[in-house]
Amino acid sequence: MTSATLDAGLIAPPRRRAQRRVLPGFNLTLGYTLLYLGLIVLIPLSALVLKTLSMSWADFWAAISAPRVLASFRLTFGASLIAAAVNAVAGLLVAWVLVRYDFPGKKIADALVDLPFALPTAVAGIALTALLAGNGWIGQFLEPHGIQIAFQPAGIVVALIFIGLPFVVRTVQPVLEDSEKELEEAAACLGATRWQTFWRVIFPGVAPALLTGFAMAFARAVGEYGSVIFIAGNMPMVSEITPLIIIGKLEQYDYAGATAVASVMLLISFILLLIINALQAWQRRRTGESA
Amino acid sequence: MSRDAAAIPRRVRTTESPAVRWLLTALALGFMVLFLVLPLAAVFVEALRGGWGAYATALRDPDALAAVRLTLLTAAFAVPLNLVFGVAAAWCIAKFDFRGKSFLTTLIDLPFSVSPVVAGLIYVLVFGAQGWLGPWLAEHNIKIIFAVPGIVLATVFVTFPFIARELIPLMQAQGSDEEQAAQVLGASGWQTFWHVTLPNIKWGLIYGVILCNARAMGEFGAVSVVSGHIRGQTNTMPLHVEVLYNEYQGQAAFAVASLLALLAIVTLAIKSVVEWRHARALRASTELPVEAPISA
Secondary structure (H helix, E strand, C coil): CHHHHHHHHHHCCCCCCHHHHCCCCHHHHHHHHHHHHHHHHHHHHHHHHHHHHCCCHHHHHHHHCCHHHHHHHHHHHHHHHHHHHHHHHHHHHHHHHHHHCCCCCHHHHHHHCCHHHHCCHHHHHHHHHHHHCCCCCCHHHHHHHCCCCCCCHHHHHHHHHHHHHHHHHHHHHHHHHHCCHHHHHHHHHCCCCHHHHHHHHHHHHHHHHHHHHHHHHHHHHHHCCHHHHHHHCCCCCCCCCHHHHHHHHHHCCCHHHHHHHHHHHHHHHHHHHHHHHHHHHHHHHHHHHHC | CHHHHHHCCHHHCCCCCHHHHHHHHHHHHHHHHHHHHHHHHHHHHHHCCCHHHHHHHHHHCHHHHHHHHHHHHHHHHHHHHHHHHHHHHHHHHHHCCCCCHHHHHHHHHHHHHCCHHHHHHHHHHHHCCCCCCHHHHHHCCCCCCCCHHHHHHHHHHHCCCHHHHHHHHHHHHHCCHHHHHHHHCCCCHHHHHHHHHHHHHHHHHHHHHHHHHHHHHHCCHHHHHHHCCCCCCCCCHHHHHHHHHHCCCHHHHHHHHHHHHHHHHHHHHHHHHHHHHHHHHHHHHHHHHHHHHHHC
């Protein structure tokens, strides 16, 4: 370590962070990272921002406040919120069972959690539709009771639950694995019931991760397109999601309208990204304190 | 540990009663079967509804084969591009300190939170007929939107962070002591990377590559915006699935979809093996230092 520092002192002019610059390739890799990031992500995104800024406020407002667009916002955010809430509960349950209990086929179940990450969204969309349509495996039992899921807003929620599940499981799982058994033992020895231990000891430790997973599932659900359009029915005002509005405007060559709606979605993505980052920082502080 | 557990009376053990355990496991597995297993099974059942003959016919269709070729081509561009970027980004973020590092990390994650449809749209705004470069491209007769380059670009965008975000935490956790030692011993930068860093990040790299590949081959929303849906020319496999499905050729749609589902299963299998190998390597490396002080 001292020789490494010395070496750096001889080769590179001594800088404030000279010790950290022992390794080569900083300028090259940072330069390439920034160039690639700029070309692929930042310049195209700035095209969207500039196009939005070039619109007059009245045009922009007219584009995003049309009744059909507002209905799509309500649907997209409402369905995403319900799906993320279901995922928070189901994801916590799945993570809990995978971490705490042993059962045959556990490894397969654990691998299967990532299916929504690996399965293309269009495939998930047609598969869920086939299951829930009136003649499908599940739909045929629901239809006689007057329950329709496919081609209804309820179908959108089902598709969003599918794609959001791994986010919650994979953020909660490591926290549950690292949680200290000693705390639970202490709570049990002090006379807490199992439910009290869960609610007062385990849950507060998991809460930041659960909230992060919830926010990630929500963020993913808001932008989701492929799995939803097959099952949604896509009726204007009823089951038309916001990404589909953008596609519809593009197909009518209404680039300004598409850009305006897209910029609203982009803004919301930014805000969600910042919230998720803050949640993750909170979680790190939590785990840092307990360790 | 076992003595501690024995010291605690049975009724205050830190687990649930068998009935509760059984119920929770059944609920969790029931949910997974309903939401994960059934959709996956439905793909294959629907694909084989007309028998193996119809399945093979659907896959041998020239348009389907063209879609498979285009999907492979797209992944062949997108994955290596993001691999080089991922390694470069992880190297500068994990091995060095500089201003704005956490901001850069957030920017790298950005494509994950952008809706795929918006991702497609931004490329239309840059390269489309009415976009920034549209007139210039039209003058030089270069087609990007509604052509293969646009599909590749949109795919690169949506798979942008995959490899970088696998490698950054891994390389941060490993630190740079080994690389510094290699430097002191006279290795060149390239030798250091090739012989010291690469073996250490091998599993994380494979992990990132297969996830990136799965998403690259399966991307739908972003590609749908820039593709133009020209049969046999600019339809990737997911887009071809959509076209067939909307033409009420359900069996053919599910036949092509089953290839993508197989890809997903293979991806999950490789991922599980990689995780298992990585965990074993990690265990081996944490066991070593325990022995060292004893022998010393």
